[in-house]
Amino acid sequence: MLGGGKRRNFDQYSWLFFILFYTVCANIPYWIACHEIGLLCLGRFCIEYALVGLFALVAPPLLASTLLVLVMFVDFLSGIFLTYQVSITECLANIGVYHSISIRRQLAVVLFVLLALLVTAAATFAQAITVRKDHRCRVALCLIAFAVISLSVDGVRLYCATGHIPNPLRSTPKMLDKFGMNRYSTLRLARIPVVRVFRSTLTDIELRAFIRGAGQSPHMVDSAAAQALRFAGLGRGTNKEDNSNLVLILVEAWGLSSDASIRNTLVQPYLQPELLSRYEVTQGTAPFYGGTVAGEARELCGNSVGLYLLKASASELEGCLPKRMAALGYSNIAVHGMSGNMFERSTWWKTIGFNERLFNDRFKEQGLPDCLGAFIGTCDSSIAEWIGKRLENKDVGPDFIYWVTLNSHLPVLVPSPLKSGAPCLATLSLSPDTSLCSWYQLVANVHQSAARLAMSKLARPTVFVIVGDHAPPFADSDIARQFSSTVVPYVVLSPRQKEMAAK
Numbered sequence: 001m002l003g004g005g006k007r008r009n010f011d012q013y014s015w016l017f018f019i020l021f022y023t024v025c026a027n028i029p030y031w032i033a034c035h036e037i038g039l040l041c042l043g044r045f046c047i048e049y050a051l052v053g054l055f056a057l058v059a060p061p062l063l064a065s066t067l068l069v070l071v072m073f074v075d076f077l078s079g080i081f082l083t084y085q086v087s088i089t090e091c092l093a094n095i096g097v098y099h100s101i102s103i104r105r106q107l108a109v110v111l112f113v114l115l116a117l118l119v120t121a122a123a124t125f126a127q128a129i130t131v132r133k134d135h136r137c138r139v140a141l142c143l144i145a146f147a148v149i150s151l152s153v154d155g156v157r158l159y160c161a162t163g164h165i166p167n168p169l170r171s172t173p174k175m176l177d178k179f180g181m182n183r184y185s186t187l188r189l190a191r192i193p194v195v196r197v198f199r200s201t202l203t204d205i206e207l208r209a210f211i212r213g214a215g216q217s218p219h220m221v222d223s224a225a226a227q228a229l230r231f232a233g234l235g236r237g238t239n240k241e242d243n244s245n246l247v248l249i250l251v252e253a254w255g256l257s258s259d260a261s262i263r264n265t266l267v268q269p270y271l272q273p274e275l276l277s278r279y280e281v282t283q284g285t286a287p288f289y290g291g292t293v294a295g296e297a298r299e300l301c302g303n304s305v306g307l308y309l310l311k312a313s314a315s316e317l318e319g320c321l322p323k324r325m326a327a328l329g330y331s332n333i334a335v336h337g338m339s340g341n342m343f344e345r346s347t348w349w350k351t352i353g354f355n356e357r358l359f360n361d362r363f364k365e366q367g368l369p370d371c372l373g374a375f376i377g378t379c380d381s382s383i384a385e386w387i388g389k390r391l392e393n394k395d396v397g398p399d400f401i402y403w404v405t406l407n408s409h410l411p412v413l414v415p416s417p418l419k420s421g422a423p424c425l426a427t428l429s430l431s432p433d434t435s436l437c438s439w440y441q442l443v444a445n446v447h448q449s450a451a452r453l454a455m456s457k458l459a460r461p462t463v464f465v466i467v468g469d470h471a472p473p474f475a476d477s478d479i480a481r482q483f484s485s486t487v488v489p490y491v492v493l494s495p496r497q498k499e500m501a502a503k
Contacts, residue, residue, distance in 0.1 A: 015135035019142050021122065022053030026068065029115035030075055036108035038374070038411025038475050039079035043191025045150060046075055050143040057136050061124050069120045071194060076112060078193035081200060083410075083473050084291055105374070105411075150190035157188070224286050224467035224490035225299045225321060231282055231463075231494050243328060243398045244495060245391055245462035248321075249450055250295055252408045254443050254468030255483035256285060261428050263489065266444055269451035270466075270491050279454065279464075280494045285487040288470045292404070293343055295469030295488075300352060300402070310344050314351050322353030325400040331355065333399060335387070337363065337371075337378030337406040345404075354402065372417045373442075374409040380442075384449035388456040398460060408442035410472055416441040422448075436479050439472055454493050461495035 026049040034041040048071050056064035225248055257263050270281050288295060294306040301320040305312065322332045334354040340346030349357045363378040368386060371379040387401055415433050421441030424430035430437045454464050468488030474480040
């Protein structure tokens with residue numbers, strides 16, 4: 001036990017310990033999760049922990065500690081859904097993919113849970129220390145001032161950067177495209193996870209109502225696939241045997257870099273003389289909003305339904321690309337190197353019109369290897385080879401193959417797991433053994449694989465569309481700002497006339 005004098009000194013400053021705990025110490029598990037898991041650190045300090053501290057001044061210890069652990073759990077989920085641009089319901093629905101993430105990230109999640117429990121135990125101890133009544137008012141004022149100052153500083157910075165301060169509780173569907181992901185990667189003092197979860201849920205409900213409402217429809221957006229259909233004239237043949245194959249490749253985290261040397265080097269595989277002799281190469285950009293599923297909605301349906309795509313009915317998806325291609329006599333095939341349970345692709349890919357769907361389990365049965373990364377799944381280069389073999393077979397009608405890549409999913413491993421990745425040269429402003437270098441190597445690997453696929457012996461002329469889904473959500477805000485927050489790049493390879501004639 002503490003001596004009388006030491007005890008009095010401790011009691012005299014216990015209020016300071018209480019404030020530091022609820023403003024700083026309680027944030028430690030999330031800081032570690034940001035670093036080890038790669039979550040966006042959307043604010044240094046969780047304001048809601050300070051509010052729990054206010055509650056703890058008057059509430060029973062067990063109740064206050066329970067509230068703290070719930071807020072910490074919501075804080076963690078908030079980091080996940082904003083990092084990967086998914087709704088909170090999708091976060092919870094995809095908990096089953098935990099086994100597919102890397103061992104390091106699995107251990108980081110376990111570490112977060114253990115630290116959260118430790119912090120909760122410390123909170124109970126902190127409450128057991130009696131804050132003198134004449135100090136409670138001082139504690140309350142300090143916690144409130146901490147929250148107000150942090151939010152005010154962030155509000156001023158956000159207004160200076162965008163000219164707008166979003167309503168913290170509402171974000172209507174019509175406003176979803178106004179701000180890119182970079183506003184989330186801007187370092188802030190405060191984060192408010194419970195409010196963000198509420199806002200995400202409300203937005204999801206409003207989006208569903210907006211789309212299902214009488215006379216309402218999601219607004220249309222430009223897509224690389226739509227451009228390719230115009231460039232190549234797909235579907236104009238007099239019969240299905242005259243039509244070219246279509247391969248649509250949605251490249252995970254291929255964003256538009258502000259560095260021209262990186263942009264140009266990534267697409268260099270499509271500018272080789274041999275490939276240019278067979279294809280007309282067109283480059284451009286398409287708008288993006290949200291995460292990968294939003295990119296799928298853009299390319300497959302040409303609209304901004306985003307995550308609503310997972311719940312849409314067959315009639316609502318009638319005008320999307322798979323059913324349009326099926327009407328032209330195409331066989332629709334969708335492939336992805338991860339589990340079909342992720343984002344319910346095994347379900348909605350069937351609803352949208354893909355009559356054949358292949359995921360990691362099917363590729364394993366065929367002997368394709370897995371690659372390490374944020375998620376463990378079939379290697380992108382191996383899937384490219386599989387597509388090439390598929391298109392070598394002569395059949396009655398053309399194929400529409402849709403491929404969502406996987407290995408460049410952030411957070412990337414450093415160094416890259418590729419045995420012979422593209423070199424990160426100083427001329428590209430890329431430092432070896434950095435997350436930006438690993439991202440570059442993994443995206444370059446997809447483009448190299450796609451170029452080899454285009455140059456392989458295909459049974460019929462084939463149009464290739466290679467497009468990014470969204471900007472890479474780097475946890476490092478300095479790196480994240482190097483990518484456009486509004487558009488992603490694309491490349492379209494259209495067979496030249498002589499290639500068409502040869503077939």
